[in-house]
Structure formats: structure tokens, C-alpha cells
Amino acid sequence: MSLPPGAYEALExxxxxxxxxxxPAVTSGYSYMWLLYSTHAQSGRYRPAAVxxxxxxxxxxxxxxxxxxxxxxxxxxxxxxxxxxxxxxxDTIIIDPKRMDKILQIDTQNMYAVVEPYVTYAQLQAEAMKxxxxxxxAEAGAxxxxxxxxxxxxxxxxxxxxxxxxxxxGCDWVLPNGEILYIGSRGNPHAGxxxxxxxxxxxxxxxxxxxxxxxxxxxxxxxAVKLFPYPGPKTFPVKGANPDFKVDFPKDLFRLNxxxxxxxxKLIEAMYEIGHAEIAAAVHExxxxxxxxxASPSVEYFWEKWPEFMKQWRNVLSVTLIGFSxxxxxxxxxxxxDQIVEELGGQYIREDSELWRIGEDNIxxxxxxxxxxxxxxxxxxxxVIGGFGFDSIDQSYKMSEEYMWPLIEEGQRKxxxxxxxxxxxxxxxxxxxxxxxxxxxxFFEHDLDAGATFITSYMKTIQxxxxxxxxxxxxxxxxxxxxxPHMCNYHELVLNxxxxxxxxxxxxxxxxVPQQPPG
Amino acid sequence: xxxxxxxxxxxxxxxxxxxxxxxxxxxKSRDRARICPSMQKYKYDAYSAQGRFDLARALLxxxxxxxxxxxxxxxxxxxxxxxxxxxxxxxxxxPLEVLHELRKYVVQKGKGPLPGHVPAVESIRKNxxxxxxxxxxxxxxxxxxxxxxxxxxxxxxLYFAGCTYSYNxxxxxxxxxxxxxxxxxxxDVGILGAAEACxxxxxxxxxxxxxxxxxxxxxxELFYDRGIKTVITSCAGCYGVFKSQYPAVGxxxxxxxHSVEYLDRLIREKRLSFTKTVPLKVTWHDPCHLGRGGEAxxxxxxxxxKWGLSDPPRHRNYGTNGIYDPPRNVIRAIPGVELIEMERxxxxxWCCGAGGGVKSAFPDFAVATAKERIEEAQETGAEVLVxxxxxxxxxxxxxxxxxxxxxxxxxxVEIVRxxx
Numbered sequence: 001m002s003l004p005p006g007a008y009e010a011l012e013x014x015x016x017x018x019x020x021x022x023x024p025a026v027t028s029g030y031s032y033m034w035l036l037y038s039t040h041a042q043s044g045r046y047r048p049a050a051v052x053x054x055x056x057x058x059x060x061x062x063x064x065x066x067x068x069x070x071x072x073x074x075x076x077x078x079x080x081x082x083x084x085x086x087x088x089x090x091d092t093i094i095i096d097p098k099r100m101d102k103i104l105q106i107d108t109q110n111m112y113a114v115v116e117p118y119v120t121y122a123q124l125q126a127e128a129m130k131x132x133x134x135x136x137x138a139e140a141g142a143x144x145x146x147x148x149x150x151x152x153x154x155x156x157x158x159x160x161x162x163x164x165x166x167x168x169x170g171c172d173w174v175l176p177n178g179e180i181l182y183i184g185s186r187g188n189p190h191a192g193x194x195x196x197x198x199x200x201x202x203x204x205x206x207x208x209x210x211x212x213x214x215x216x217x218x219x220x221x222x223x224a225v226k227l228f229p230y231p232g233p234k235t236f237p238v239k240g241a242n243p244d245f246k247v248d249f250p251k252d253l254f255r256l257n258x259x260x261x262x263x264x265x266k267l268i269e270a271m272y273e274i275g276h277a278e279i280a281a282a283v284h285e286x287x288x289x290x291x292x293x294x295a296s297p298s299v300e301y302f303w304e305k306w307p308e309f310m311k312q313w314r315n316v317l318s319v320t321l322i323g324f325s326x327x328x329x330x331x332x333x334x335x336x337x338d339q340i341v342e343e344l345g346g347q348y349i350r351e352d353s354e355l356w357r358i359g360e361d362n363i364x365x366x367x368x369x370x371x372x373x374x375x376x377x378x379x380x381x382x383x384v385i386g387g388f389g390f391d392s393i394d395q396s397y398k399m400s401e402e403y404m405w406p407l408i409e410e411g412q413r414k415x416x417x418x419x420x421x422x423x424x425x426x427x428x429x430x431x432x433x434x435x436x437x438x439x440x441x442x443f444f445e446h447d448l449d450a451g452a453t454f455i456t457s458y459m460k461t462i463q464x465x466x467x468x469x470x471x472x473x474x475x476x477x478x479x480x481x482x483x484x485p486h487m488c489n490y491h492e493l494v495l496n497x498x499x500x501x502x503x504x505x506x507x508x509x510x511x512x513v514p515q516q517p518p519g
Numbered sequence: 520x521x522x523x524x525x526x527x528x529x530x531x532x533x534x535x536x537x538x539x540x541x542x543x544x545x546x547k548s549r550d551r552a553r554i555c556p557s558m559q560k561y562k563y564d565a566y567s568a569q570g571r572f573d574l575a576r577a578l579l580x581x582x583x584x585x586x587x588x589x590x591x592x593x594x595x596x597x598x599x600x601x602x603x604x605x606x607x608x609x610x611x612x613x614p615l616e617v618l619h620e621l622r623k624y625v626v627q628k629g630k631g632p633l634p635g636h637v638p639a640v641e642s643i644r645k646n647x648x649x650x651x652x653x654x655x656x657x658x659x660x661x662x663x664x665x666x667x668x669x670x671x672x673x674x675x676x677l678y679f680a681g682c683t684y685s686y687n688x689x690x691x692x693x694x695x696x697x698x699x700x701x702x703x704x705x706x707d708v709g710i711l712g713a714a715e716a717c718x719x720x721x722x723x724x725x726x727x728x729x730x731x732x733x734x735x736x737x738x739x740e741l742f743y744d745r746g747i748k749t750v751i752t753s754c755a756g757c758y759g760v761f762k763s764q765y766p767a768v769g770x771x772x773x774x775x776x777h778s779v780e781y782l783d784r785l786i787r788e789k790r791l792s793f794t795k796t797v798p799l800k801v802t803w804h805d806p807c808h809l810g811r812g813g814e815a816x817x818x819x820x821x822x823x824x825k826w827g828l829s830d831p832p833r834h835r836n837y838g839t840n841g842i843y844d845p846p847r848n849v850i851r852a853i854p855g856v857e858l859i860e861m862e863r864x865x866x867x868x869w870c871c872g873a874g875g876g877v878k879s880a881f882p883d884f885a886v887a888t889a890k891e892r893i894e895e896a897q898e899t900g901a902e903v904l905v906x907x908x909x910x911x912x913x914x915x916x917x918x919x920x921x922x923x924x925x926x927x928x929x930x931x932v933e934i935v936r937x938x939x
Contacts, residue, residue, distance in 0.1 A: 023588035026563050028577040029570030034533030047582075053562050079536050080564065098562040103549050122543035123552045130548075142543035143536050238544040241839040242866050243608045245544050299611045300832045370543040373535040373609040379826045380531045418826065445826065446531050 003049045003091060007070035011052055011093075014062045019099070022050040030094045033083045034381060035451075046087045048075075048094045055099040057172055057180065057221040063095060064218065065178035067506045075508045076219035078117050078148025081140055084214035084476060088510055095219060097145075103127055104222065110194045111227045112169050117147040117220065124225075125368055126236065134230035134367070136162040142369045147223045152212040155430065155437065157366030160274075161281040161322075162228050164430035164437075168204060169196040169224035176218045176502035183207060184224075193224035206497065209512070214476065216511030217501050229324050236368055243297035247364030252327040255334060256363040257319040258286075258349040258356060259341055264397060264423070266344045267315045271393050273340045274319060275433020279333040282320040282366040283433070286359065287424035288313035289441050293378050294371035295358040302378055305358075310422050312355060317346070318362045379418055379443035381450070384426075385457055391471045393429060396438035399471075400425045403464035404440045407457040411442065416450035418443040477510050478518040521627070522575055522620045527823040528612040529576040537609050538568035538602035541867045551862040551895055554601035556870050556888040565592050568602035568614040575621050585630050593621055594633055595884060597877045598724055599870035600811035604838035611827060611835065622726030632725035635880030639721050644730065647716035648682040658712030660684070660691040666698060667709030669745050674709030676701070677747045681754030682717050683909035690909050693930040697753045697778045700932065700939075704790050708751070714741070720760040720808075725876045732768050735760075739769040753778040753932065755908035756874070758842075759808025763816045777809055779907050779931055783845035786852050793938040796855035801934070802901035803846055803858060804892065804915065805868035806908035813841035838866035846907060846931055853938045859899040869895060871906075873914035889918025897926055907931045 002022070003011075011020045021027070024047060031047040049072065054060045060076075067074050076095040077085045085094070100116035103124060107113070108131050113124055122142035125135055136156030138149040154165035170186035170193035183204055185195035196204050207213075207220070237248040261267040267285055274280050288310045296302040319337060323330040341348065349355045365371050375382045385404045390396070401423070411417035426439040442457075444450035462479060465472035466486040475483040484491025494513045498505075505515065539558050546552045553559050557566040564570040574592060577583045596618055603615035625631035632640060639649035647654045658668075660680065667674045678701060684694035701708045719734035742750060750773055752758050761775040776784075785791035819833040843865045850858045863869045872878070872888025892915060896904045904926055906912060915928045 021563060021588075023586055024577070024583040025574055025586055025589035025592045026565040026570075028573045028583055029563060029565035029567070030573075032532075032534070032573045032576065034531075051563055080534065081536065096563065098558075119549070120540070120543075120552070122540065122546040123549040126546050126552070127549050141535060141537070142546075143540050235547045236544055242542065242604055242837045243839075245542065245608075247544065297837070298835060299827050300829065303826065303828060364544060368543055373533070373537060376531075376533050376535070377610055377827075380527075381533075443826075 003072050003093070004070045007066065007072055008050060010066045010070065011050065011063065014066065015052060015054065015059060019053040019055070020050055026051055030080070030096075031086060033086045034376070035083050035383060036086060046090050046092065048087050049091050050093045051096055052093055053096055053099050057174060060095065060174045060219050060221050061178045061180065064174055064176065064506070067093070068177060068504055071504060071506070073506045073509050076215045078145025079120065079143065081144055082152070082214070084508065084511055100221065105193070106131060106133070106227070107194070108133065111229075112194060112224050113227055114193050114222060114224045115146050116222060117145055119146050120144060121146055121149070122368060128227050129230055129232070129236065130234050132230055133227040135225060135227055136167070137367070137369050139369055139372055141372050146225055147220055150223060150225060151208045151220060152214075155428070157284070157369060158281045159428065159430040160283040160432060164435055165208070167225045168208070169193055169226060171207065171220050171224065172222040173207060173220045174218050176507040209494070211476065214511040215508035216498060218507050231322065231324055238364070245370070247361055249363060253323040253330060254363060255321045255330050256360065257321070257337060258359050258362070259317045259319065259346040260349060261315045261317060261344060261346045264315050266346065267317050268393050268397055270317055270340055270344050270346060271429050272433050273344070274337065275429060277336045277340070278432055279321065279336050280319050281322040282318070283429040284318045284366070285425065285427035286316055286318045286362060287426050287441055288422045289378065289418075289420055289424070289443065290375065290426055291359050291362070293374045294361060294365060296374060296377060299377050309358070310420060313359075314422055314424060316349070316359070318359070318366075320363050320366050375441065375443070380446045382441065382443050383454065383458075384439040385442050385461055390435070390437050393427070393433060393436040395470065396427055396436040399465065400427075400438050400440050402468070404461055407460055408440060408442055411444070411453045411457055414453055416444050416453040477512070478514055480513045481517040522579060522617070522624045525575075525613060525617045525620060526579070527827065528617060529572050529579070531610070531827065532569055532572045532612065534569045535609060536569065537605045538614060540605060541863060542605050542608055545867055547862045551869075554605055554863075554867060554869070556599065556872055556884075557596050559891065560884050560887055561595060566595060568606060568618065571596070571618060571621060572614070575617060575624075578624070585628065590625065590630060590633060593625055594631070594725070594876060595881055596875055597807070597870045597872060597888065598875035599807040600838060601867070601870065603836075604811060604866045607835060607837050611829070619723070619726070622724075623728050624726070626726040626728070632727065632876065633880045636725045636876050639879055640725065640727060640730070643717050643719065643722055643734070648686060649717060649721045650682060650686045652686045655713050657685050657715055658710065660694055661698060661710055661712070664695065664698060666702060668712050669709035669747070670711060670714045672709065673746055674707050675747070676706050676708040676749045676751055677742065677745070678708050678710050679715065679750050679752040679757060680710065681752055681757040681909065683913070684753055685715070687909065687913070690912060693753055693909070693932055696932045696936045700791075700936065701751070701781070704785055711741075718757040718760050720756045721876065723760065723764055724874065731764070735765050735768040739765060739771065742773050747773050749774045749776060751776050751778055751781050753907060753930070755806035755809035755813075756910055759812040762813055766815060767818050777813070777842055777907065779809070779846040779849060780842055782932070782935060783848045786849060793852065793854055795938050797853055797934055797938045798855040799903055799934065800857045800859060800901045801850060801903045801905045802861050802896050802899045803850060803864070804861075804871065804896070804904055804906040804911060805841075805843060805865060806906055806911045807868065807870050807874055809908060810841035810843055810868055811838035811866055814838070841866070849931060849935065850905065853934060856934065859901050861895050861899055863895065871908075871911040871914045872918070873910040878910065878914060885914055886917050886921050889914045890921045893918040893922045893924050893926055897924055901926070903927045903929050905929050905931050905934065
């Protein structure tokens with residue numbers, strides 16, 4: 001786990017000794033990751049050879065050039081939540097952007113912000129709210145990097161209204177050879193950051209494609225992201241104390257509806273109707289496990305409530321209305337929603353009920369994700385069963401019903417996944433229902449047997465999707481070799497892009513697609 | 520069991536990063552979003568609870584050995600407990616307990632504490648205080664006061680000044696003012712004088728469990744022998760260790776109160792009232808060991824079973840039940856004083872930077888942390904930063920110098936005395 005001779009000194013000379021470290025006490029902090037442990041993958045992982053802290057785009061360029069000169073690899077990270085950022089080979093350094101943590105600009109006229117990679121959603125949204133703007137916040141949590149998350153998927157709680165990953169505007173992208181590529185309007189001198197597209201070839205797709213390149217194609221050092229109108233209080237309205245925070249948005253401008261439908265088909269019909277009517281800011285089918293974990297101050301609380309709660313919380317749609325223009329917008333949208341609910345036999349969960357008390361913080365979660373990491377509380381490890389169905393709402397439901405839930409049930413029979421007979425997915429509407437995504441959640445222990453069941457099931461979902469010619473999303477790294485041959489060999493195209501931009505394979509070498517199929 | 524007891528925590532951390540931040544819903548700005556001083560200063564993940572979990576796991580599994588950097592990573596933490604609050608919102612883990620255990624592990628392996636800690640530790644052994652001062656002079660701060668010596672006569676209430684208020688000439692007035700106020704309000708109070716000994720907080724903070732247990736046991740025994748019903752201290756460090764660590768050592772048959780709690784009680788019982796107006800704009804700094812660290816710890820011994828449930832079920836501290844309202848009640852009761860809150864308060868308070876042995880081993884880090892707090896306090900428009908902990912007062916004063924600020928640091932009791 002050491003760098004080629006001279007490389008460390010070159011990094012120190014460029015960045016200052018305090019911004020480069022190869023001591024195991026420090027590199028250990030970048031060597032361990034959830035999922036990897038329980039899926040045997042930890043054994044094939046390494047501590048990084050060093051960690052570097054660049055302070056600017058120029059620093060990043062220098063690091064990348066040193067990596068090319070001395071032939072070692074690097075992984076750029078953001079807030080570092082996902083497994084692909086743990087080194088899979090020994091001579092790899094981590095580029096940690098903690099010194100690049102500035103909000104460079106909030107343009108209220110054109111509604112965008114320019115940020116560096118270590119700015120989190122909570123920080124950016126807190127500043128945006130002061131000037132009447134907001135951003136759709138990652139469902140991974142508001143403590144994650146705006147830049148990294150936008151490059152990965154950029155989906156958020158208010159995606160029904162604000163869209164799915166439409167947030168990236170101008171960017172400064174350090175390519176694997178150390179040159180800078182300016183994306184969008186940044187490509188035109190003096191044009192600024194306001195636009196994600198540009199004249200000529202649009203390279204934004206190259207930047208992130210389906211789920212980003214996981215650091216395999218260099219590092220975005222500055223990004224402009226779209227902001228949206230926000231009519232609420234200037235600070236996030238939280239009340240209570242840890243661990244029982246509650247949110248308290250003004251009800252005339254922010255209204256949460258929790259609606260129980262007779263079955264999932266009716267619920268899905270309602271999602272479409274809400275989209276057709278072009279109302280609501282957030283529309284999600286909230287699975288019982290997610291709602292209860294979000295309301296659980298401890299694992300003991302969750303397990304005490306779970307057997308009964310999973311019987312009661314079924315086919316519940318969460319719909320948040322926001323009065324962007326005025327309170328009258330909420331009044332109007334509520335009337336439209338009432339009609340849809342009545343026509344489809346839905347019933348509102350009463351605000352004086354226990355179910356409401358448990359689910360009411362959905363509105364806070366949709367606006368600034370603060371509960372989602374409680375999913376790990378349920379059993380230790382958590383993920384979704386395979387390839388996030390990204391398609392129409394119908395199709396998402398179909399994927400879940402046809403092959404994801406049977407796999408979950410198989411894991412439950414083995415005792416590896418928690419008991420859950422709800423068939424509730426986290427089913428999300430994006431872009432007014434034109435697009436959807438489903439995440440059937442599974443919870444398992446940090447245990448090698450359970451991890452094996454999880455990873456086997458995950459792989460099966462990709463194969464099942466391919467069999468049915470359904471969308472298979474999120475085949476990270478080597479999994480692209482499974483999906484690619486069924487989809488016009490897209491993986492070869494991606495490989496060619498990787499080879500062209502990163503001929504020495506310095507930038508997270510196994511991403512977006514490794515050079516060789518897995519053995 | 521030691522560190523081994525926390526193996527479940529170590530392998531289950533999913534590095535969500537919550538330990539590095541104030542809870543997202545409570546973040547009010549970009550600049551005041553962080554909760555961990557160590558992360559703010561040193562940047563690398565290793566300096567967060569997540570990184571220290573990784574380090575502890577790697578040490579336990581023999582993946583790495585001790586290096587000077589290992590010790591630096593472990594000891595550049597103020598043990599403020601900020602990470603514990605946000606982590607526990609999300610997970611059922613015990614970051615603060617792990618950080619304490621990690622230091623005990625270092626000492627057991629003969630690698631700690633650090634050279635910077637040794638003079639204070641040795642002084643506690645020899646002089647019963649960390650300040651290299653003779654034990655015989657401990658009670659001198661009260662030599663001009665007419666007060667019971669509990670070693671000679673009984674009193675219901677012990678005023679426990681603590682080492683810093685006893686010896687630091689710049690801070691002794693706080694102990695004097697508090698004691699006088701107790702006497703003036705008719706409390707049956709006494710002091711231990713030269714017999715008062717360090718609470719031993721500084722030794723447990725650097726991982727020296729054996730010495731801590733010995734000293735804590737002696738204190739408990741002394742309090743019990745002297746028939747003390749209530750211990751009042753003005754030092755948040757003493758208070759925190761009495762509340763959170765002493766119960767693991769011996770049976771606490773006496774009540775422990777911080778002086779701000781007692782002041783609040785006196786006001787509520789109308790035994791203390793104010794006659795003068797004090798026209799001041801102030802902001803209150805929650806000392807970590809009075810707030811997050813002021814909760815009694817659950818002495819849980821058990822195991823993790825299926826799904827990570829604890830058996831037997833354990834109570835967890837969320838940092839919420841510390842002493843937050845009493846000082847605010849007192850401030851609001853003083854005529855003319857306007858309290859303006861900072862962004863990070865109560866369980867999300869930013870540490871002053873002095874705790875956990877940091878002030879003695881990493882003074883630059885301590886001052887950098889204090890400087891950030893001073894800047895945050897200045898943003899409120901307050902003239903005075905009020906607190907009630909000698910470590911906070913001293914280090915925040917250093918922060919004022921470093922920041923070139925006009926702000927003043929005052930102990931709450933000083934303002935109370937001005938209003939009487």
C-alpha cells in the first residue's frame with residue numbers, strides 16, 4: 001500500500017505536507033464501508049496508499065497530473081457514502097475535498113447556486129432558504145455532497161415537481177489527464193454558470209449518464225445546480241429535541257396528505273391522476289418499514305411497533321402540496337386531490353390518529369432529508385433489492401411485484417431479511433408522474449450469510465429485468481458486463497470512453513466499467 | 520470487555536457522516552453546520568467518530584499498529600459528544616463511549632496518555648490537582664470568607680469548587696461569588712478546604728481508568744462520610760464526571776447540582792431576587808459537560824442480539840436531558856439582560872475546544888475551536904458570552920484574543936451578583 005518512489009514527495013510539494021497523509025491511522029478512515037463487509041467484498045479492499053486534501057481546482061489538476069506521471073490511481077470522493085469509493089487495488093489515493101467546501105454563489109435572479117464538492121445539501125438549502133429558494137435534496141440524506149449526489153443520481157423528495165436529476169448546470173470538470181473540461185455555459189467565455197447545455201456536442205451526459213462514473217472519469221471541482229422557489233420560513237422549521245424532532249411548516253403553504261388506498265393499483269392510478277392534474281410537489285408511496293424507521297428513536301422502538309404497524313400501514317400515498325404562488329394554490333390543489341381520492345376510494349389518515357403521528361414527518365423528509373439513515377437502524381445493514389426500477393409508474397410496480405418481492409420473500413424464509421409482508425415499495429413519482437422509480441427495501445444484519453443472500457438476490461433482479469426486457473438501473477462497475485450485452489453492448493461504448501479519457505487508468509480504475517469482465 | 524464490547528458498533532457504522540454535522544433539520548447556515556471540532560481542524564475522515572471507529576476496528580483486528588499519528592488521531596478529540604448526539608439520532612451506537620474506551624485501550628497498551636498530559640496526571644497523583652499546585656493551598660480562595668469547614672463541622676450542602684476555580688487567580692472570583700451567594704441565601708453550606716481533591720475528570724478523559732476509579736471512590740467515600748446531602752459545583756467538568764462517570768464507581772447517596780441549577784431553583788422558590796438592572800446583550804454557551812455530558816450514563820452490560828437489538832434493552836442518552844434550561848431561566852430573570860441565542864445551542868452546541876485533554880496536548884487546536892465559537896457568538900450582536908465552566912471561560916478568553924474580538928466572557932454568577 002505504498003506509492004511509487006517520489007510520488008508522495010511530489011504530492012507534498014504540491015499541496016503542503018499537512019494536506020497529504022499516508023499514515024495507516026488516517027487511511028483506515030477510508031477503508032471500510034457498509035455493504036462491503038457483509039458481501040465478502042471487504043477482503044478485496046485496501047486502505048488507500050494516501051489521502052490528499054486539495055484546496056482548489058488547480059490542486060486537483062496537479063494531483064491528477066502527478067498520478068499520471070507516477071502511474072498510481074486515485075479516487076475522488078464527495079462526502080464518501082457509497083462503496084465504489086473504497087480502493088480495490090493497493091496503489092490508490094483518495095482525493096478528499098474537505099477543503100473545497102464553499103458556496104461560491106447563489107444567483108437569486110437566475111435561481112442557481114455554484115458549489116464546491118464538500119458542500120452538503122443541508123448547507124446549501126439553509127443558505128438558499130434565506131433568499132426564498134430551495135433545492136431538491138438527496139434521499140440519501142441532507143448531509144451528503146451536492147456535487148457527488150448530482151453526479152450519481154440527483155433524485156430527491158420533491159422530484160415530482162422539480163424533476164429527476166435536472167439540476168446540473170455549468171461545471172468545471174478535471175479530466176483524468178488533468179485538463180479542465182467546462183460543461184454547459186461554462187464552455188463559453190464570460191457566459192457564467194446558468195445553463196447545463198451548450199452549443200455543439202453536449203457533454204453533460206458523459207459526465208453522469210445513468211448513475212455517474214463513481215470517480216472513474218476524473219473529478220468535478222465546481223458545479224452550478226438549479227434552485228427552485230421556496231415560499232416557506234427562512235430557516236428550516238424544526239421543533240422538539242433529539243431524537244424526536246418534528247417539523248412545523250406553515251399549514252397554509254405546506255400541506256401533507258397521507259392517503260390509504262384499497263389496493264396498490266388504485267394507489268398507482270392516483271399517482272397518475274395527480275400527475276395529469278399537475279398538482280403537488282412530492283408524491284411517494286411510503287413503505288411501512290421506511291415510515292416506522294423514520295419515526296423510531298431506537299431499534300427497540302422499531303421492533304416493538306413493527307408487527308402491528310406493518311398490518312396497518314399499507315398502500316399509503318404521501319402527497320405534499322406547496323403553495324409556491326400563494327396559499328390559494330394549496331386550496332386549489334387540495335380540492336383537486338380530494339376529487340381524485342374520492343373517485344379512487346382512498347381515505348385520508350386522520351391527523352389525530354397514531355398513524356398520522358408516525359408518518360407526519362414525511363413532509364420534512366421530502367423537503368430536507370433527515371430521517372433516511374434511520375433505515376440502517378432496523379437491522380444494521382440495508383439496501384434495495386436490486387436494480388431500482390426506473391420506468392413508468394406501472395412498470396416500476398410490475399418489476400417489484402413480479403420478481404423483486406418473491407426474492408425478498410426468499411430471503412425472509414432464510415431468516416436473513418426482516419419479516420415484512422406488506423409488499424410496499426418506496427415508489428416515487430418524478431416529473432409529474434412521467435417517470436418513476438421503485439425501491440423495495442430490505443433490511444439485513446451485518447452478517448456474511450445474510451450478505452450473500454442479499455448480493456445473490458441483487459444479481460438475480462438484474463437478470464430478471466433483462467429477461468423481461470425491463471429497465472435495469474444501477475448496475476455498478478462489473479455488473480455492467482451482465483447488463484451490457486442485452487442493451488446494445490453499451491458497456492463497450494462506456495469502456496471506450498474510459499480508455500479515451502483515462503488511458504492510464506488512473507481515475508478509480510474499475511469505474512464506470514472495469515477493463516475486464518469479472519472472473 | 521473494553522473496546523471489544525463495542526464491536527457491533529464498529530462494524531455497523533455505515534459512514535453516513537451524520538457524526539460530522541449538526542442534524543440536517545437544525546442546520547441554519549453553511550458556516551455553522553459542523554458539530555465536530557476535530558473534523559473542522561484536521562479535515563481527514565480519521566478525525567471524526569466514523570474514522571475513529573475504523574481506527575478502533577483496525578487496531579482490534581490487528582490491521583494496523585500504533586504510530587505517533589494513531590495517538591494524535593485518538594487524542595485530538597475534545598470528547599465533546601457532538602458526534603454522539605447526531606449519530607444517535609440515526610443509529611443505536613455509542614460513539615462517545617467508544618472514544619472513551621479507545622483511550623483506555625491506548626493506556627492499557629502502554630501507549631498513552633500523551634507527554635502533554637503527563638504533568639497534569641502526575642500532579643493529580645501528587646497534589647490532588649492538575650495545576651502543579653500544592654494541595655495545602657487548595658482552600659486559600661475562601662480564606663477570607665466565613666464558611667463552614669466540612670472536615671470540622673457538618674453541613675448539608677458541599678460547595679465543591681473544583682481545581683481550576685480553586686487555583687486560577689483569574690477565576691477564583693467565580694467560586695467566591697457563588698459561595699457567597701449560597702451563604703447569603705441561607706443555604707447550610709460548607710467547603711472541604713485543603714481536603715477537596717480533584718474530581719479526576721482529567722485522568723478519565725485521557726484514558727487512565729485505574730487512577731480515576733481510585734480517586735472517584737475516595738471522593739464518594741469522603742462525601743458519604745461527611746454526611747453531605749447535596750454537592751454543588753460551578754465547574755461543568757466536575758459536574759459532568761460526577762453525573763456520568765461516578766455512578767460506575769460507587770453508590771452516589773448524594774445529589775449533585777451545578778450552581779446554575781441551584782440558582783434557578785432559588786429564583787423559582789423566590790429565595791433569590793434581583794434589585795438592579797444589568798443592561799447587557801448576552802449569549803449563552805452550553806458547556807459540553809453541563810449539556811450533552813451532563814446526563815447520567817446507563818451502566819448497561821449486555822449483548823447485541825438479532826437485528827442489533829440490545830439484550831437487555833438499554834437506555835440511551837441523546838444529549839437532550841442535560842442542563843440547558845436552568846441557565847437560560849436565570850439569564851431571563853435578570854432585569855435588563857437580553858439573551859440572544861447562537862445558531863448551535865443545546866445538544867448541538869459547538870465545543871469551546873478545551874476538553875478531553877486537548878488544551879494541554881494540542882493548545883493550537885483548542886484555540887482554533889474557541890475562535891470559531893467566538894465568531895459565532897459575535898454574529899448574534901451580543902456584548903458578552905456567558906457560560907459556567909472554568910475550562911470554557913479560560914479557553915474562550917484565549918479565543919477572543921485569537922480572534923481580536925471585543926466580546927467579553929463572563930460567568931453567569933458574576934451577572935447574577937451584579938443584579939443583586
